[in-house]
Amino acid sequence: MDNSTSVAGRIAQNSVFERFARAGFVMSGIVHLLIGYLAIRIAFGGASGTADQSGAMTELAGKPGGIIALWIGVVAFLVMALWRLAETALGSASQPDADSKKAEAIDRFKAFCVAVVYFAFAFSALGFARGRGKSSGAQSAGLTARLMHTTTGTVCLVAGGLIIIGVGGYHVYKGFSRSFLQDLKDAGSDFVRWLGTIGYIAKGLAIAAAGLLIILAATQSQPNKATGLDGAFKTLGAQPYGALLLVVAGLGIITYGLYSFVMARSTKM
Template sequence: MNGTAMNGIGKMEAATRMGFAARGIMYLLIAFLALWWGRAEDGPDALKLLDSGAGRAILAVMALGFFAYGIWRLAEVFIDSEGHGSKAKGLAVRAGGTVSGIIHLGLGVYTARLAAGQPAGASGGGSGGGGGTEEGAATALSLPGGEWLLMLAAAALLGTAVVNLVKAIKGSFLKQLDSRAAAQDWVKWAGRGGYAARGVVFAIMAWFFWKAGAAASAEQAGGLGEALGWLTGWPRMAVAIGLGLFGIFSLVEARYRRINDPKVLARLQNAGRRLTP
């Protein structure tokens, strides 16, 4: 791989690490709002906390990070940059990267608009959030077989919940970190707590989407904010703490995630050769 290509990959890696940091800040804001002010918000609504003064400079950097992270996740799908393979399990993981990539590109657009002081559009109002989720559900219901589309989304969310819970139990996420960070007990428990909390939230969201599909009612669909708001008492506090731990773990990933693994670079090089006339 020539120097120009390596330089490009280096810049992309740096920007992707910014994406992990941006994700970490977003989850920390969600946890802060839930634990300090008792507000259950989704990611976009939590980002509004930075929508003033110096906070907009932070939002601008976060927007770049979200864009880079989204592109990186989409790269998993098209060129298998993480080497998941083409078997059923690998294809399922890569398909999940498509959803994550699109979501983070959307977060990049939303955050960039906030940073520019422009109206970012409705992302869910009130303490429950989920307005954008309801709009998406309503769009799905307007299509032929919309109810089944929502039920399919519910199944996908449930699958994501299971994947997160399995990661929490097995600690498999440590394999993606530099050994110096993976050896730290606090990193392991931050990751476990974070993935467990996300598993709970995604499971609740799956239930919301299933009900929305079964009743053909977009109002019953809900995002992260509504899932968190559905919980009460100590379960909500425990999940909020877990989401905060996931924010901390994401910041660890920003520094120690194995992005420039030699095997990944080799796959990128091979992909580049295939794309070159």
């Protein structure tokens, strides 16, 4: 084991650091449960709202103790992001013996991508904890509109959409192949395996749909289509049997949320 790996190990295995990092999985689970709930509520014609990260945090902020939970989330998401950033720079402490330099580079890149996601979660949670949260869908549409003013910006949007579709495809692959089991300390029960399989596939399809909407928005000069996960859900709801499809999608996201609680307990760190 080289020096960088041992440093990563010491960081990840610090008891306080590890507990807060694992709390990031718990908060992620709560956010996904709320997103799934909002999607199902929209399917049944419930109150208006956005079925995405910002909608989930708005819902949480309105509950008793929600602001405190959001502040806890800020810390938990931030520590989770720092853990993944440490893996990016130093390598994984739980899998120190990479099969090849290429495999190690891919693992570090994936760790960096996850770090970016959790930094974004922390920033968003901070905004809602301070009462200044903004709709992620509206921000996405606004950014798309600004980038579409130039050819370079449009190309970047299409490239970004393709990357997001790729991330969604990776989630779907991870669900079908059950490679997510490699991230856990043990294989778990059949129930855990099915939670992960359904959850990863559902989340992957939702992410891929959001990426496709970005490409359509850029190529059709309609920035309002690029509203992220909420736009993907509402586009799905506008299809024939849309309400049923939305319920199925919402249940899939809820399943991923439940699997996040498994990750909080059993992920290798």
